[in-house]
Amino acid sequence: MARMDEEEDKPLDPHVENVRRKLVRFMAVNLGLLFLALMVVGGALVYKSRSARAPAASPAAEIPTPAGAPLAGDIVLPVGAKIMSQSLSGNRVSIDAELADGGRTIFVYDFAEQRMVGRFAIRNR
Numbered sequence: 001m002a003r004m005d006e007e008e009d010k011p012l013d014p015h016v017e018n019v020r021r022k023l024v025r026f027m028a029v030n031l032g033l034l035f036l037a038l039m040v041v042g043g044a045l046v047y048k049s050r051s052a053r054a055p056a057a058s059p060a061a062e063i064p065t066p067a068g069a070p071l072a073g074d075i076v077l078p079v080g081a082k083i084m085s086q087s088l089s090g091n092r093v094s095i096d097a098e099l100a101d102g103g104r105t106i107f108v109y110d111f112a113e114q115r116m117v118g119r120f121a122i123r124n125r
Contacts, residue, residue: 075109075116092117 012020075093077083080100087094091112097105108118 071111073111073114075107077107081105 104122
């Protein structure tokens with residue numbers, strides 16, 4: 001036992017002491033970088049969870065409807081217009097119509113606002 005105490009109390013060789021200091025410094029830098037990386041990952045998780053917390057309501061939920069009754073309303077197109085096709089997306093319907101003068105136009109109607117929100121003429125160049 002006495003012999004082990006004597007060996008522990010001896011100062012280290014200067015070369016071994018330099019290696020030990022470098023190793024301690026290496027460990028400190030790596031632990032600091034690891035802590036910083038974990039903080040960045042934690043911050044990203046918090047940011048993502050806050051932005052995903054409030055999911056957007058479905059567009060159909062925005063339209064007020066009386067219980068047990070279907071939606072009803074009028075979509076007014078120009079006189080003589082013929083509907084060629086239609087497409088529904090969320091609260092909006094796009095109507096491809098051929099006008100009385102032979103031109104084509106796309107009308108965009110919003111059910112929630114109950115109004116025409118766009119009219120796009122189709123022209124050949």
